[in-house]
Amino acid sequence: MGYCLSTAKGAAETLKFNMALILLPVCRNTITWLRNNPGLNSVIPFNDNINFHKVIAGGIVIGIILHGGTHLACDFPRISGSDRSVFRQTIAANFGYQQPSYFQILSTTEVASGIAMVVLMMIAFPLATKWPRRQSPSLPRSVRKVTGYNTFWYSHHLFVPVYALLIVHSMFLFLTDNLVEKTTWMYIAIPVLLYAGERIIRAIRSGFSEVEILKVSLYPGKVLSLKLQKPKGFRHKSGMYIFIQCPQISPFEWHPFSLTCGPEDDYLSVHIKTLGDWSCQLYSLFEEAILTGLKQYPKIYIDGPYGASSQDHIKYDIVIMVGLGIGITPFISILKDIATRLKKSSINHAACGEGSLEKIPLKAYLYWVTREQSSFNWFTDVMKEIADTNQKQAVVEVFNFLTSVYQEGDARSALITIIQSLYQAKYGIDIVSRTPVSKNSIKLGVFYCGPMTLARELEKLCTKFSTKTNTIFVFHKENY
Template identity: 30%
Template sequence: MADWWLNEGPKYIIFLLWMTINVILFATTYVNYNTDKKYFYLRKYLKYAICSRRVRRLMDKNITFHRYIGYMICLATAIHVYAHCFNFLYFLVSYKAGDPLLNTLNQLNTSLNPIRFSNADLTTEVLKTAPGITGIIITLALILMYASSTEVIRRSYFEIFWYAHHLFVIFFIGLCIHAVIGVIKVQVNLDTHDPDYCYNKRPWGPPNNLNCSIPIFKRTSTPQVWKWVIGPIVLYIFERIVRFVRSKQKVVISKVINHPSKVLEIQMQKRGFQSVAGQYVFINCPSIARFEWHPFTLTSAPGDDYFSVHDVFLYEVAICIGAGIGVTPFASILKSLWYKQRQSDAGPSKTKKVYFFWICPDSNAFEWFAELLKSLEREMLSHDLGDFLEYNIYLTRGLSDKQTKHIMLRETDSEAVDAITGLQQKTHYGRPRWDQIFSDLASTHSGSDLGVFFCGPKALSSVLHKECNKNTSANTRFFYNKENF
């Protein structure tokens, strides 16, 4: 259990803390509506409390947490809409209930009941209120944002996802004005009309009843939503301003390289720009789409005089795993690890060993990245640090007859390099046996902290995550980190 908690604990602690705050707010509001005297007559209309008794079970994980919050907002919205639809139904049914108290309340001019006629149309009455109109707008915006967030839409029609997600602006505006003209009213003259005593002492008011004046109802206090959203809105506006200012700064393209494997490398320079390993930048091509900015991972590292399109330094052993195009972030990370290792003036590096695994479907995908690995090989050998980086390349598809003959011919070559990649360490064919790999790593580095960094498909991420939890012990700990790419 302790091993599982090491990787999973922080995520669930944050989520449970957020859920606890929501439950506390829900519970206090529920108790307030259910017990406060100023809502006494409103409860008579709705039979149940405004909040149904049955509804009680309501970081680099930022995207995961964002999704959890989105699911919770959708659930809370569904409950909120469901509850208010029934509330309006109860208001309408009160005219036909035959209850003397409800009949008396309906005849008051204070409009505790927002529906003023017994033959009113329920849909029309909802649309006549500001909360009804804004509620529909908010709900439609939420439905469109949620529907366009499915993986199919994100992968195949990213523009739809991107623009639909900006409906959050309408969502927040509607949310802030949703309760400006609310339908919930409270009794304000409890000193002259105690509902616990007066509700069955009708008729109220002089001259028949001097102890119980006619109850007076007014709308609740000013909306409180803005207090909860003002902080995030200010941060978002600030971030957009910073992004706009940076987008106007000059960027010089110093070199463009068209690699054989359909990979385009663009080397750029920007004054005052300092990159971080694994970082990405937003790039806009106005001739293609003026308002679209897409993220591209940097393949250069801090220390390069250009930049091109996790925190690995905290662990004694770093295990970097890239699948397919997911290898891109590791170009800068591997460079940075090597720079830190060889710069003795910056102090000794905590990372003593780096394992790099790259799983790829065919040999063509190796071409652009192989040059980086070759240069790292040469530099490490020249500094007598050949064992600092150990890389394992896995080719998951079979070889063609031509490639097989080429390998057979190279086997007789005296040069001890791989026939496919030209690297000293040989290429593996087939898929990695992760259970055996992690078991060996745990044995080799017993008593160490190992940071696992992965970028690739979700299915493989799940496998690696389980292996980290399974092989973590009291002395040897695997910390799993996934790049959202």
């Protein structure tokens, strides 16, 4: 059957590998555990797990085109249209010594299961892209019904029948009778069990006890702040995030939100901006409860904590954090953590004449770009705490930028000062005092949370500055 069969079989091997590999980046508990190992965390880019997941999905699409295309356009026509004498001498035994027609081949278990998998993937893959996930009010009502996070969430669970069909497909292979040669299950067994175990852990950990809501606040810009009771044994690091579920909206939907509390706080807190259908419903539920004076808030379940790129701030002596709008949330936890460690350092120094053993950055710069002045009220208490703690040591510097609207040009112009600050740091000048600093090689961590367009620009800037100076700017973007 020539190159057709070898191409199809080669593509099949890549599909087996990728179908196993694609589950690993979304095993969040495992990744959070692995990233606590400094050696692994410095070698494996755990922060890019979702991007890696998407790249593998692209590899699967290419594999499907090669595997399915060569079978449908080359292998099957050759089998059905080959000379009967050649057919009898070669592969007749695999087809019961009766030469099948093209449509008879399509109706076999192996081909039908393969086509079914492709159909399910053709539904799930497009609905997982950026545009369908963002439900815009400007879209026609008929289109809005098939967009939004709900559509992505439910369509993505088509992977369950896909993996079931994959096993069926692999058990009824053409020209392969030996069970040892049917290796698909060997590829996917461990990743499937690992992922299934993680989902079971999530159900057990979060499904049997709701979290008590201590305080609810509604801020301008339709931002909901939840202060939650910290579950027993819950430990997190600054920069981590949790998943939240509200069964009154949906018992299946879990949404990620950065923690805005410090690791040593005796409570958990999140700030939720109404950007999608689920967050709008959640805001409305709590708004109604507050306005009507209800004593009982909607039930909330949490799952986590999970590691994020922001928690890598402890690797650097100088930290630059850039948040656009609600993108400031992962950095609030970091600021509170720094404030707590500064207090400890002062106490230890006063009591023992020694500094704290806990690592404190030499400098931490926060740049917050927002469209409404009222947004600054979201974290007034935190900013005041930072200001009070920061008076003597001046470790943290906060810069606020106000733009009228979130247009690309306005947001970019608001980042001019950030770029200038980085430019000064490039030449060994302190960002604030503009005085020369040590010219020794140093790494600066640049952390960003916001729109992707500006992320690319900031990353290019970091790369540009790092190539012409001893100072290395390491860029990190928040990915959920």
